[in-house]
Amino acid sequence: MANKLSILIFAFIGGSGRYWIGQSLPATMGFPWATVIVNLLGCFALAWLSxxxxxxxxxxxxxxxxxxxxxxxxxxxxxxxSVETVRMMTQQQWGAVGSYLAVTLIGGILCSALGVWSARKWATFPVIEK
Known part of the structure; x- marks a missing residue:
């Protein structure tokens, strides 16, 4: 029961955060920066968390x-x-498609590596005992 409740609570927080970023960074000139940002932050966060x-x-x-x-x-x-990639492809925005794929895929791998690295650094901080 605790897992289900925790998933419910954190899903509300995560979904609200994604909505807020989407509203703060609307797609300009057809490039979906909000999706890039949430996915890169998610790669970092999940790697760090695990x-x-x-x-x-x-x-x-x-x-x-x-x-x-x-x-x-x-x-x-x-x-x-995926939908944004297909949309840009159907509009023949090949430069945007290539940039979007590269930034998302390479950036996701780099953000995941940074998440692992920062978790390892975090785990080595000394704990001050009272």
Whole structure:
């Protein structure tokens, strides 16, 4: 039950965050910056979350499940990425398509690597005991 509730709560937060970014950064000149940003942030966040949990395990698994499945799942969007790619292809915006694919795919890999690296650094910070 805790996992389901956590997923529900974090999905609301993730979906709201994605909506807010989409409203703050409308597609200008046909390039979907909002989708790029949410997907790159999601790559970083999911890599960080999964590695931080594995390295430290100081919080309940319901939080990891809720943030990963609910929060990051609702925040990121592969379907919008696909629809926007097809839209640009049908409009023959080949430069935008190439840029969008490169930024999303290469950027996603780099953001995931940065997430893993930062989780490892985070796990090595000394804990101050009281």
């Amino acid at each position: 590695h931080a949990k594995r390295l430290t395990a100081h919080w309940p698994s319901a939080v990891t499940v809720g943030m990963g499945i609910g929060g990051i799942g609702a925040f990121t969007t592969f379907s919008t990425f």
